[in-house]
Amino acid sequence: MTAKIATLHENQIFKSKLIGKRVFRIKLKTMFVDTHAHLYLEQFDKDIQEMMVQAQEKGVEKIYLPNIDSGSIERMLALESKYEGRCFAMMGLHPCSVKEDYERELNIVKEWLDKRPFCAIGEIGIDLYWDKTFFEEQKKAFRIQIQWAKEMKLPIVIHARESMDEIMEIVKDENDENLRGIFHCFSGHIEQAREVVELGGFLIGIGGVLTFKNSGKMMREVVESVDLEYLVLETDSPYLAPTPYRGKRNESTYIPLIASHLAALKGCSIEKIAAVTSNNSEKLFSPFV
Numbered sequence: 001m002t003a004k005i006a007t008l009h010e011n012q013i014f015k016s017k018l019i020g021k022r023v024f025r026i027k028l029k030t031m032f033v034d035t036h037a038h039l040y041l042e043q044f045d046k047d048i049q050e051m052m053v054q055a056q057e058k059g060v061e062k063i064y065l066p067n068i069d070s071g072s073i074e075r076m077l078a079l080e081s082k083y084e085g086r087c088f089a090m091m092g093l094h095p096c097s098v099k100e101d102y103e104r105e106l107n108i109v110k111e112w113l114d115k116r117p118f119c120a121i122g123e124i125g126i127d128l129y130w131d132k133t134f135f136e137e138q139k140k141a142f143r144i145q146i147q148w149a150k151e152m153k154l155p156i157v158i159h160a161r162e163s164m165d166e167i168m169e170i171v172k173d174e175n176d177e178n179l180r181g182i183f184h185c186f187s188g189h190i191e192q193a194r195e196v197v198e199l200g201g202f203l204i205g206i207g208g209v210l211t212f213k214n215s216g217k218m219m220r221e222v223v224e225s226v227d228l229e230y231l232v233l234e235t236d237s238p239y240l241a242p243t244p245y246r247g248k249r250n251e252s253t254y255i256p257l258i259a260s261h262l263a264a265l266k267g268c269s270i271e272k273i274a275a276v277t278s279n280n281s282e283k284l285f286s287p288f289v
């Protein structure tokens with residue numbers, strides 16, 4: 001398996017073809033989607049243009065931008081308009097930004113949702129890893145934003161950290177034919193992955209953790225047991241860079257690296273991974289019909 005990943009590493013979206021006596025490098029029609037990247041953060045201030053060019057060269061054509069809170073909106077929307085047709089903004093309040101003033105923050109989210117179209121409500125959810133002080137408020141904010149998503153027929157992008165049980169309780173309670181979305185950076189076990197699939201409208205976000213030697217074991221078990229139809233690729237840039245960049249800044253350019261690991265686990269080509277996961281995300285983010 002290691003050899004397979006190694007050969008698929010950097011140039012996997014090109015193939016060599018002998019035409020006459022010359023070898024041509026032909027770009028395959030492989031389109032990847034990064035369903036989760038915070039490219040508007042300051043870690044990208046210096047070289048966003050360069051990174052966007054490199055990402056395109058590697059076939060990463062669409063990038064979905066999850067919001068954090070009122071402090072990130074302006075930068076996110078500026079990036080979206082600079083890369084119109086490649087970057088798509090979501091709107092939502094991140095659970096780590098749910099504090100005393102969460103009602104004011106939610107009002108800002110709602111004003112924006114009423115003002116212009118967004119591709120999703122995200123990222124939203126519950127985070128019990130960093131701080132449990134506002135657990136009750138996090139649950140309330142999550143439920144309110146789910147209800148807006150259902151009313152507006154928008155998908156949700158869920159952040160669950162040490163909170164899968166609490167998240168599932170709310171999602172199951174709110175679940176109906178209008179609720180759909182992504183469990184971003186899925187960290188649950190096989191049984192929880194099956195529950196996600198059974199919800200009906202949800203996909204599982206697979207990122208750099210898949211490549212981690214020890215902590216990636218659970219995610220590898222999950223992808224082996226879940227059909228590709230339920231998986232999407234993501235980086236969560238600038239966080240969670242895949243091996244061999246672990247600990248460094250993550251970027252959308254690394255999506256093919258995650259895809260090559262997924263291809264090795266699924267025993268299929270990286271082109272198939274690209275085609276199916278991109279189709280999954282396109283179906284989710286395109287307007288509800």
Ligand SMILES: [Zn+2]
Nearest residue numbers: 036066123236
């Ligand atoms: Zn995120």
